[in-house]
Amino acid sequence: MRVASQYLRAAVVCLAALPLTTACGSGIVASREAASGAELYQSCESCHGPAGGGDLVQHAPAIAGLPAWYVASQLERFQTGLRGKHPDDVEGLRMRPMSLQVNSQTQRETVAAYVASLPSAANAPRLKDVDLTRGEETFAMCVACHGMKGEGTEALNAPPLAGLDDWYVALQLRKFRSGIRGSVPGDGIGPTMAAMSMAVPPEVIEDVAAYVHTLPR
Ligand code: HEC
Ligand code: HEC
Known part of the structure; x- marks a missing residue:
């Protein structure tokens, strides 16, 4: 688990810095593609909380238990700029770069299924x-x-x-x-x-x- 999360973090840094260069081997990209929902969700915890309960200070809502279809669709909407791109959308502009951490359909669906599985409260x-x-x-x-x-x-x-x-x-x-x-x-x-x-x-x-x-x- 620890090894996996270190690997994941390396992949995140790598993807963020140099998306398509040879420095980021396709092996690392593939491992992120194979990452579990819990691993992908690590990049969400700082705002949405480890249990998906949200954080009022960041204006990040509780997302635990939201249906996977909706979470995946909103992640895609943030990515494509249908949501969170308006210059006055303070909170959306905070969320939008985060959506790029899960930028393939597989990753979106995997992390969405994980969010959906978290008990909602x-x-x-x-x-x-x-x-x-x-x-x-x-x-x-x-x-x-x-x-x-x-x-x-x-x-x-x-x-x-x-x-x-x-x-x-x-x-x-x-x-x-x-x-x-x-x-x-x-x-x-x-x-x-x-x-x-x-x-x-x-x-x-x-x-x-x-x-x-x-x-x-
Ligand atoms: C830097 C803080 C931050 C991080 C990290 C973050 N988010 Fe968000 N997220 C927000 C904020 C703020 C909003 C509210 C946006 C708005 O008001 O439109 C939001 C909104 C959302 C929504 C929309 C909820 C709804 O009811 O429509 C989803 C889904 C979501 N985040 C999922 C994620 C996932 C999955 C991750 C990790 C890949 C993540 N977020 C990482 C701050 C963050
Ligand atoms: C004609 C259908 C329709 C009606 C009626 C409707 N909504 Fe919606 N609502 C939607 C759709 C579709 C979305 C998703 C929009 C998106 O993804 O940007 C939505 C999204 C929302 C959201 C965002 C939820 C989130 O998690 O970010 C809120 C809040 C909301 N609606 C509140 C209301 C309220 C309150 C009413 C009644 C006054 C209402 N809606 C009536 C279709 C409707």
Whole structure:
């Protein structure tokens, strides 16, 4: 395990520094391709935590237990710049270079399966002075895609919302509303949500974010 992780770290440095030069033998690249999800996840721990519980200081959300399809798709979206490239997207710009640590489909799917396997646990609520009743009423607009229980609908590319960090949901709704997320031309997925976000008035954002946080994961 220790040997494997040292090897992995060497590969990470190597890939970051000189992607395609002879200094980085194809053997090392191949070993990263064969790395386990736990090994690949080591490069995520500093922000998302060893158990995937997230880190409020870094504004990195809890990701443990998110479905593999969604994690893999978002990693690809960060990589291709469909997400996290807007100059005002402070948190996305932090995440985007990290997505390049898992830049093949195999690596994305491997680390996504690992994230999905981590037991999900909702963090304590952070938003204050919220109106959960108003949040629940607003959530009626979301169920068509995100499901009655906020469980998500893969066929619509709509992720689960249940139990997500309340501060994170509010932040994302503001990003969608202001065009920081979901506004890249040619994106077939983000604009759907960006349009929906316009139906949530700013003063209700925290209510609905707090409400979805209360839904069991
Ligand atoms: C330097 C800190 C940092 C590291 C390291 C990092 N992330 Fe992130 N990650 C973030 C931040 C910040 C966000 C929130 C981005 C936003 O607000 O749009 C994020 C968002 C995400 C999301 C989107 C969650 C959602 O609900 O849409 C996924 C998935 C993710 N990260 C996976 C990973 C994986 C897998 C790794 C390791 C390969 C990783 N991250 C490494 C900071 C980091
Ligand atoms: C028409 C379908 C649709 C409806 C209705 C909808 N959404 Fe979404 N939502 C999506 C899709 C698709 C995504 C994925 C966007 C992406 O990958 O960039 C998404 C993503 C999100 C995210 C980002 C989650 C994350 O982990 O980063 C949040 C938060 C969200 N929606 C909240 C809501 C709320 C709250 C409502 C109701 C007010 C709502 N959505 C209604 C389709 C929808």
